[in-house]
Amino acid sequence: MFDFTLPSLGADMDEGKLVEWKVKPGDAVCKGQVVAIVDTSKAAVDVEIWQDGVVHALLIEPGERIPVGTVMATLLDPGEKAPPKGGARAGKQAGERAPAVHGAAVAEGARLRISPAARKRAEVLGVDVARIEGTGPGGAVTLADIEAAAQPGVPKAAEAAPAVHAEADRNTEMRRAIAAAMSRSKREIPHYYLSETIPMARAQRWLSQANEGRPITERLLMAVVQLKAVAAALAQFPDMNGFFRDGRFEPVQAAHIGVAISLRQGGLIAPALHDVGSKPLDQLMRELADLVKRTRAGSLRSSEMSDPTITVTNLGEQGVEAVMGVIYPPQVALVGFGRIAPRPWVEVGALVAMPTVVASLAADHRVSDGHRGALFLAELRERLQRPEEL
């Protein structure tokens, strides 16, 4: 008889959630066969077994979250007889660590590298330290990592206990998370800022024509047009889209745009509208409406929290001319839109009243230079002149 334990499926994996068993007691399995699907913080992974045998007992239920090394199942060696029921080998408790199955890389006994201050802070904030990727010396988890991880929407180990205080706590925590992220941004990211006044007559005309025939539930907002235009421009400027981590820029192909959504009770969340570049406007509008609704209801998916590759903020609704934003680390750029309003404009030598918007870019100088940023804004301007192509 031997144990099948949860292997470490990567250096940063400390636990996983069983999604599904692919075998049942009595099944014969052979080396290399997929026996379970386990959800790590990154993906659902097919887990193989590394020894021939016969499944004796499955000890973990689908849905359980268990640390690496936990015995998930016991198996009989080929030809071995099953022990009598109620015998010595009852199931072990989840969480109990046991030697790894042969060949599986298990971080057995490896102690988490985390600074004492970070550990203390994590306790206060209720952050599960096992799930955090450290950015300190030697990959240690530091205070800043804890504070970044404590941002709203990211799953926390300990839920806030008393319901009465939950709202106030959430607001305080959100404030603290925003403070930590923005302080880190201003401390670490050398921002540069550019802005461009963009004529919006064509986009407005196109939008009102597009909305004319639509029932109210299917009408588009200019915000969606702007988001799509940003995604289209990003396709040509990958150095604005991605993450700066461990001293390197990691570009991301798809534009997962973090849409800054202010909450009625105060605070702000910028969850991802996924893959904006490849979706038609109608779909984006539906998804945006859903995203706003769920953000305000506090029911976001973790991917929406962790995926944004750039942020777009629109403060024009509140009537400001322009936004000079703070980049949300580890992103490398933020696009801001001000108010769309008629302003004096010279067109073909004549002064006209033109609806315009000031689009701004805050970008990370470690990754791109002002010249690239300027070209990006020019591209955004051009995209907004051809709304029909979006």
Add this chain to the structure above:
Amino acid sequence: MGEKYPELRANVIAILRSIAPEVEADELRDDRPLRQQVDLDSMDWLNFLIGISEQLKVSIPEADYGRLVTLGNLLDYLRAKLS
């Protein structure tokens, strides 16, 4: 200024409160721009109008948005559509 069409007003404000729960009916002035009194972005505004059109069964073309500045404007507009 007296309040117009109390029943219609109450319905409209109930819809508004589903979007902006902090709104107090007594504090809303009918003669001031609504979006100056309540923090509504364009998504909120759209959802507000969707709520009205679905519950009161009126269609509100986008071309008419410009006329709906105050709560009074909106109530007059809806009254005309409903009668």
Add this chain to the structure above:
Amino acid sequence: MRISYREAMRQALHDALASDPRVFLMGEDVGRYGGTYAVSKGFYDEFGPERIRDTPLSELGFVGAGIGAALGGMRPIVEVMTVNFSLLALDQIVNSAALLRHMSGGQVSVPLVIRMATGAGRQLAAQHSHSLENWYAHIPGIRVLAPATIADARGMLGPALADPDPVVIFEHAQLYNMEDDLRDEPNEDWACDIERAAIRRPGSQLSLITYGGSVPKALDAAAELARDGIDVEVVDLRVLRPLDTATISESVSRTHRAVIVDEGWRSGSLAAEVIARIVENCFYDLDAPPVRVCSEEVPIPYAKHMEDAALPQPARIVAAVREVLNV
């Protein structure tokens, strides 16, 4: 007024000699020659051979004489030319000066001030380049000071003379030519207490803790780091015994990180003691292991480039800070 560290020390000695007839200065070449580092220049003519006493080359003898004079009610200032030669007087300092209050059951005290130059960096080779402040900081019964600013050079001698027990003052030889502004009258600039460490540059991301000749190097490093947006606090220990643990702990608890710069050799260094106290007091506030920048564990070389390489330098301090911050 802009004055040098040397001049500040000279003024402090002059004040002491002029204001208290019990004070006298004794040591090798302090009189006719004016002091090896020219700190007592002109004193011989002004105060005479009774109060500015040239001594034979016997540290054991004249430090012992200073202890005797202190026991007899005088307020001697004994200048040992450098810490390197003070090893000859260790028995007097450690076995007599530091212990007589205890051994006499409190009947006598030794109000003695011993000044000595310390440190390397001037191509004086291995036998003249020691930084042994930590040896003295190990001994209960004496107070150890390391003035690193003009104000401290000017201000520390007075309270040291007022202390009823022995005080050892370390003057880093590389500081004598340093200049800074100092107002004429005693004031808050002088920071005259001999109790507390001082924050020489406030900062938020890391505490750079040091003393003596390494203070200017730490400040240079902090200035360079600031140009890259790294905000470092510089703590000058000032008093090496008793250590001001409260200031150290407060700073590190706030910044969560520490780099200790100490010209002494790494093993058994004062830096080690500082780190021990940080770990004892601030363990749960630390966000990274504390790091030391000390002298290489070799006899200090004579050749300039090798001597530079053996000592803590701003570039090494900057590198250590970046290592701790992982930036």
